[in-house]
Amino acid sequence: MAVTVRIPTPLQRLTNGQAEVQCDGSTVSDLLLDLEKRYPGIKERICDEQGKLRRFVNIFVNEEDIRFMQGDQTAVKSGDEVSIIPAIAGG
Amino acid sequence: MSFSKEQIQRYSRQLLLPEIGVKGQEKLQQSSVLIVGAGGLGCPAALYLAAAGVGKLGIIDREAVALSNLHRQILYGIEDVGRLKSDAAKQRLSRLNPDVEVAAIHGSLQAETVLDFVRGYDLVLDGSDNVATRYLVNDACVLAEVPLVYGGVVGFRGQVMVIRPRQSACFRCVFPEPPAAGEIPSCQEAGVLGAAAGLIGSLMAHEALKALLGIGEGLANRLLVFEGLASRWRDVPVRRDPACAVCGDAPTIRQPVAIEHPVCVEVQQEGAWPRSR
Numbered sequence: 001m002a003v004t005v006r007i008p009t010p011l012q013r014l015t016n017g018q019a020e021v022q023c024d025g026s027t028v029s030d031l032l033l034d035l036e037k038r039y040p041g042i043k044e045r046i047c048d049e050q051g052k053l054r055r056f057v058n059i060f061v062n063e064e065d066i067r068f069m070q071g072d073q074t075a076v077k078s079g080d081e082v083s084i085i086p087a088i089a090g091g
Numbered sequence: 092m093s094f095s096k097e098q099i100q101r102y103s104r105q106l107l108l109p110e111i112g113v114k115g116q117e118k119l120q121q122s123s124v125l126i127v128g129a130g131g132l133g134c135p136a137a138l139y140l141a142a143a144g145v146g147k148l149g150i151i152d153r154e155a156v157a158l159s160n161l162h163r164q165i166l167y168g169i170e171d172v173g174r175l176k177s178d179a180a181k182q183r184l185s186r187l188n189p190d191v192e193v194a195a196i197h198g199s200l201q202a203e204t205v206l207d208f209v210r211g212y213d214l215v216l217d218g219s220d221n222v223a224t225r226y227l228v229n230d231a232c233v234l235a236e237v238p239l240v241y242g243g244v245v246g247f248r249g250q251v252m253v254i255r256p257r258q259s260a261c262f263r264c265v266f267p268e269p270p271a272a273g274e275i276p277s278c279q280e281a282g283v284l285g286a287a288a289g290l291i292g293s294l295m296a297h298e299a300l301k302a303l304l305g306i307g308e309g310l311a312n313r314l315l316v317f318e319g320l321a322s323r324w325r326d327v328p329v330r331r332d333p334a335c336a337v338c339g340d341a342p343t344i345r346q347p348v349a350i351e352h353p354v355c356v357e358v359q360q361e362g363a364w365p366r367s368r
Contacts, residue, residue: 009248009320010281019321056270063328065265085316085327087266088243088250089225090283091132091218 003031003076006083014042023082028059029072031082046084056087092117098190102144110306116144120190122303123147125212127200127228129176130154131163131288132218132242132295138166139296140216141184141191145303148184149212151196152176163285200224202349205231216240216299218292222269223350229254229262231347233338238302240310242295245281247319249291252310252329253298257338259311264332264339269350287319 002022007015015021023038025031029051036043048054051072059066060083066074076082094102094116105111122145126133129152140148156164156171156179164176171179177195184193200208209215209231217228217239225241232239232254239254241262254261294315301307316325337344 006325009246009318019318019323054270055268056266058265060327065329067332068330083325083327085314087270088245088248089220089222090243090245090281091128091130091220091288 002078004081005031005035006081008084008086010086011042011045011084014039014045026075026077027070027072028061028066028074028076028082031076032072058085059083060085092120098144101188101190105143111304115304115306118304119144119300120146122214123149123212124299124303125149125151125209125215127151127215127217127224128219129164129166129180130160130218130220131244131283131285132292133216134164134166134180135289135292136216136218136242136296136299137180137184138187139293140299141188141193143296143300144188144190145300146190147192147194147212149194149196150177150180150184151198151200152180153197153199163283163288165285165289200227200231202227202347205347206235209237210235212237214238214240214299214302216242216295218242218295225262226269226350227347230337230344232256233261233263234345234347240295240299240302242291244288244291245283247284247287249287249317249319251291251294251298251315251317252313253302255309255311258331260329260331261335261338263337264335265314265329267332267336284319287317290317290319 002024005021005023007019012019023031023034025034032043046057061074061076062080102116106116124140124145126137129150137150155173155175156167158172161167166180166183175197177197181193181195184191205227215232215237219225233256236256242251243249298310302309312329314327314329316327333340336342
């Protein structure tokens with residue numbers, strides 16, 4: 001059993017077109033490392049050089065914003081769903 | 092207020108709705124909405140708001156109609172190419188519904204005047220196409236306490252959220268700081284499906300009408316995300332951030348401030364996502 005990570009459309013070309021992938025880890029930070037291992041190049045699209053979440057991207061664990069929990073140290077467990085949601089400015 | 096025979100016919104299908112009726116129709120007629128940007132989102136939104144009988148619409152846009160707009164900007168036809176969008180929009184909307192007073196403004200919102208501008212309206216609908224305007228409109232609406240319907244679209248996907256100033260999450264609560272130039276793509280850079288823009292723009296109008304009428308449940312504290320290729324909607328709960336720079340408990344933004352942000356940046360080869368620097 002693993003955590004389901006929902007990938008936004010623009011990043012799906014890094015996950016072979018998959019909208020949902022399975023990753024392992026006990027925190028969001030671990031999960032992102034595992035995601036990077038499986039799909040090289042994806043983490044830098046989500047985090048900056050310091051490893052901080054990019055300003056226009058939010059991560060939700062089971063629909064709760066991690067900024068209101070423990071940030072990238074937010075705990076995740078098997079069966080959780082994690083969504084990566086970027087801002088959209090186009091119109 | 093009484094309605095003419097023609098008006099009763101025109102609005103009959105929404106007058107029939109118990110949530111609207113004559114009282115609701117009067118409310119709409121007395122309401123005003125500022126539409127920021129008459130593009131892929133502003134066009135369908137303006138059509139539905141005008142058709143529904145919203146009394147006054149302000150439409151602000153800085154551009155002229157281009158041929159590349161026509162696949163999604165459904166207010167315009169081939170004869171409008173080269174005309175100011177604000178003028179063409181006004182003409183089209185007046186033809187659709189002469190009951191509606193349309194104020195067409197050619198230009199863009201400025202930090203110095205945006206507060207006075209939004210204060211003149213009951214609700215603002217942001218269909219702009221750039222990051223700088225997004226934050227300016229959000230901050231102005233929070234400071235002036237004018238409800239705001241935010242919507243964005245790019246590619247096949249979009250987002251909608253309703254902002255009830257100081258009561259629900261604002262755009263800055265969810266996305267605290269503007270991305271650096273080029274970090275997120277515009278429609279001009281990444282492309283957009285016209286029908287996806289139509290969907291998001293129509294939903295924005297739908298939420299605006301509900302907010303003006305005071306009916307139903309709105310999209311306050313909810314970011315509705317449309318993933319169009321998968322045809323999936325996601326309803327993500329968001330909340331007001333006590334540390335928000337504009338609507339938080341100790342705000343640092345007390346006046347609207349212009350953000351330096353290029354409206355257009357060069358097309359990146361990979362298009363729709365930042366590259367490492």
